[in-house]
Amino acid sequence: MKNIKIKSSLFLLVFVTLFSCADDFIDVKSQDENSEDFFNTEADYQSALVAAYDMLQATAEQFQTAEIASDNTLCGGQDANDTPGKQEIDDMIHTPVNAQLRNIWTWMYTGVNRANYIMEFQNKIDFPNKTSVIAQARFLRAFYYAELVKWFGDVPLAIDKRIQFGEQFSIDRTPKADVYALIEQDLIFAAANLPYVQNETGRITKGAAQALLGKAYLYQNKFQEAGTVLEDLIANGPYDLLSSAEAVNMFENNYENNIESVFEIQYSDKNGGSYDCFYCLDGNYAVGFNGIRSYDGPLYDFGYSFNVPVQDAVDAFEPGDIRLEYSILDIVKWAEETGATYTEGYEHTGYYNLKYIARKGDLNQPDAALTNPNNFRVIRFADVLLMAAEALNRGSISDDRAKIYLNRVRKRAFNDELHNVTTSGANLTNDIYKERRVEFVGEGLRFFDLVRTGKAVGTIPGFQSNKHELFPIPIQEIELSGNRWSQNPGYTN
DSSP states (O other): OOSOOOOBOOOOOSSSOOOOOTTSOBOOOOGGGOGGGOOOSHHHHHHHHHHHHHGGGGGHHHHHHHHHHSSSEEEESSSTTSSHHHHHHHTTOOOSOOHHHHHHHHHHHHHHHHHHHHHHTTTSOOOTTHHHHHHHHHHHHHHHHHHHHHHHSSEEOOOSSOOOTTGGGTOOEEOHHHHHHHHHHHHHHHHHHSOSSOSSTTSOOHHHHHHHHHHHHHHTTOHHHHHHHHHHHHHHSSOOOOOHHHHTTTTSGGGTTOTTEEEEEOOOSSOOOOTTOGGGOSSOHHHHHTSEETOBSSSBOEEOOEEEEOHHHHHTSOTTOTHHHHHEEEHHHHHHHHOOBOOOOTTOOSEEEGGGSOBTTOOSSSOHHHHOOOOEEEEEHHHHHHHHHHHHHHTTSOHHHHHHHHHHHHHHHHTSSTTOOOOOHHHHHHHHHHHHHHHHTTTTOHHHHHHHTTOOTTTSTTOOTTTTTSOOOOHHHHHHTTSOSOOOTTOOO
C-alpha cells in the first residue's frame, strides 16, 4: 500500500495457501511455531495489522469481476479463452470450478484470518494505541466478511480466532444474517473508536466505518438504521462532492484521497510481482487489464481490453451529463481526434472503462498490468449520498430529504439545478437506481445493486432467478470440508 508497506508470511491454513511472495508481508510466526510468543510490543500488533490491510489490494480482482458480471460491460480480453473464469461469469454460465471465484474466497478469508490473528491475542498486552489497532482490525474483518456474504451468502464464521487446519471438518456455514450481525458489531466499534482523519493516509477512519455500516444495513433492507448512520456521516463527516470542474479528474492519480474519498484502497508501482501472484502486487492490476489493446497514442497506456462497456451503459447517460466524459472512453472517436492506434480485442464494443485504464506516466516498472499505482475508490461521498437517499425513500422515512441528497449528486453531474428530480415514492426509487448506474459505472457496484433490489432478472443477460443471486462455493472448498458444506442453490459440484 502507498503509505502502509508490509512484508509478511502469515501461516494461514484451510482457506488459504502458505503465502511466500517476496516484499509483501511481515514475518509473523505461525501458531505451530509458538505464535503466542508474538504480540509482545505495539510494533508486533502494528505489523500484524498492516498484514491484514495488505489483502485489501487483492480486491482489484473482485471489483473488476463484479463489473463484468453486470449489464454494464462485457468481459473482453484477447479471445473467448482469455481468463475463462471471467468469461463464464460474464455469460452467467459459471460453475463451482472457477479460478476467479476461488481467488475471491481464498483472499478474503486470508484477510479474515489476518484480522482474527490480532483479535485472538487482543488482550495479551496493553499499549497506548491499542484501541485504534483493534478498531482497524475489526473494520478489516467486517469488510472481508461483507465481501464474502455478498458473493457467497452463508459462509463459515470465525470470531476472534483463526481458522486452523482440521477445523474445516467441524465448522459449518453460518447464516448470512449472523455474519452480518458480526459485521455490524465490528463497524459500530470501529466508528466509535476511530477519527475522521488519520495521521497516515490509507488508514481506516470513522467515516469509512460509518459508510460501510450504512451499506451493510442497506444490503439487509434495514432502511431506518441505514438512514440514521448515513445522515450522521453526511452531517458531521469531513466529506463533500468535488465540484463539476474537479470531478472530471477524480479518477486521476493526482486526485487520489480527495475530499470525496471515504474509503480508498492504496496502490503503488513499487512491486511488479507476477501473473501467478496477483495478491502479491502493490499495483492495481485491473487498471492495466482494462486498458486499450495494443494502444499507441497520447495520454493513455496499453492494456488487455477487459471489462469493456456496452452501448446500453453509454445510453444510460442523459444529454449534458458530464460523468460520461470521465467514465467511458469512445476509442473510435478518440482515435479519429488524436491519430491513436489500437487493436480490437474480443467482444470489442468501441468503449473502454475510462475510470480505470492506465495513463502514461503511471509506471516505474515496465508492465502496466502489474504495477499501476491508481487507487481504487471503494466508497465515495456520492455513494453515501445515494445510499442515504435510497434508505430514506425505500424506508418511507422522508422523500424530501432523499431528493436533497439525490439532487446534490445530479447538480454536480449537470452543473445546474435544471435537472433536479421532483418525483416521489416508487418513481423516486427508480430515479435513485438510475442515478446509481451512471454515477458508479465501471466501479463494480452495479451487479450487486441489481441483485439486492430484485432487478437482476431480465436486466443481466443470462441471469437466472434463485441461482445467480449468489455465486457457487468453490469446489475445492467443498472438498476441503469433507463435503460437509452444501452447495448454493442451482449449482452442482
